[in-house]
Amino acid sequence: MTVGPITAIQPPREAPDQAGVAPFGPKPRRISAGRIGIYAFLVVAALFFLIPVYIMIVTSLKGMPEIRLGHLFNPPGEPTFQPWADAWLHACTGRDCNGLSPGFYNSVKITLPSVIISIICASINGYALTFWPYKGANLLFGLLVFGAFVPYQVVIYPLIIGLSSVGLFASLPGIIIVHTIFGMPILTLLFRNFYAAIPVELFKAARVDGAGFWRIFFYIMLPMSVPITVVAVILQVTGIWNDFLFGIVFAGRSNWPMTVQLNNIVNTTTGVREYNVNMAATILTAAVPLLIYFISGRWFVRGIAAGAVKG
Amino acid sequence: MQKSWRHRFHLPAVIGTIPMILVALGVFVIGIGFSVLWSFTSSKLFPTYDFVGLAQYRRLWADNRWLVSVNNIWFFGLMSITCNMVFGYLLAVFMDQRIRQEDLFRSIFLYPFAMSLIVTGLVWQWALDPNLGLQEALRNWGWSSFSFAPLVSAETALYALVVAGIWQGSGVTMAILLAGLRGIDEDIWKAARVDGIPTWRTHVSIVAPMMKGAFATAFVLQCVGVVRVYDLVIAMTGGGPGIATSMPAVYVIQLITVRQNVGQGMAGATMMLLPVLIVLAFSGILLWRRNRLREAGA
Incomplete structure (x- = not known):
């Protein structure tokens, strides 16, 4: 199913021209009701x-x-600014009073590798699906896209069992694997659609010149993939930074990301509620994706729209 | 000839897509298979293979908490998708009137989407807090009888979640629908104007049907958002007051982690999968038929 234009931003429409219709009535005032x-x-x-x-x-x-x-x-x-300092350094979750900063560093440690690994995997997938489709590849792709619509709850428990059987449950590599898995459907779709728009002659010419799978990928496709990679990075960084469910289930207590720490700080029932500290902590947690949003501007919308388009 | 070399079995291509093979088959087929399998067992904390037939499903549908959750997700889903679409479309239409500062307005409408649902949930938890939020502020301004604390009452807490959902998601709907509006030929508007059709009628009867693609995109995004409502509920209400805002997503996670009742949790997860499967199968059939018709026509 193809979905309409995804370039969400276009210049404002031209003023309607008056072809054929002579202006009538009083001249409109500059500011009408x-x-x-x-x-x-x-x-x-x-x-x-x-x-x-x-x-x-x-x-x-x-x-x-x-x-x-x-x-x-x-x-x-x-x-x-005391609440901000408290939120960063001293806010309590249960008995630990280290503030949000450990959560921030955990989120960085989770987000960076997850984004890099998932984008590498997805770009190779998209490239292979477009130019080297082997028997069954499209069935695999169909299953992957199906995965984009599956409720997480159906997959979480088998993943817990699978990861703990290899000793990776509640660990940093574990949560990185989980983010790579759940980022793969959308990202593969994104890259596949991007490569599908590249003229196949380019690929054939390289084949004729004797370049193989990896050579074409690294020397031809990858250098062309900058725009789609930017979209993918925006999508993944905000998505993984904002994640809560996977973080709380798969990261383990010592690796809890910022969103989980924030929820623990705010929704702990013990003690007096320090609203100022809580709100400062909330703003700090939202700061990274907001920064990306305001810097990336229109790319951000493009990423969201592209992510929603089914193949 | 051409087709044959492209479909030959290339080892590097298979090696390069090993992660995809593992995820597609290992997680989305075998993983889901195990979830469904365990829903027929009496698994507690760890999976067992002691099959009990449909007992878990029977217990699930006898559990009041699950029934409330299912009702809630339908109510929340319908309410928030409808409101989001209507509000998003209105915003898009107003944004499309050659206004000044369009970029500024767009940024304002869209920024909540960049934030975590945890943040959104907390923001609205405070805004609606009876001792801290809007109610207290308006009382301090002299409207002492003002009463607005939807999160405290079981009947209204769900509406508060819908409001938070609109706050987070309608900007995206606006952006997608605005792109759709801008893609419509100016001549359509002119023709409608010449025929003397009122603007609202043009929108409802002509323009909106032409934007099927944009609506579909926005709708899919909304549906994904409804399924992900876990974070919002946890941050805003924690499923309360009581179980008034419990959702299937929250219910299943609680069964797996806190209540250590994996068998029943997997039954709930399978029930969550069912509507998704039905919708996907339905759209798959539609797609297949359309392709066949196209091939027959060509």
């Missing part, structure tokens, strides 16, 4: 998206006494 309505709707919608995060930022800069006064929307009277 309709325009005001449009902007009013958009601004209200924007407020819906912005207010929760505004509350978080403002609250994270207040001290607890000020928060207890309950003036949620007021800017901080005496801004303090």
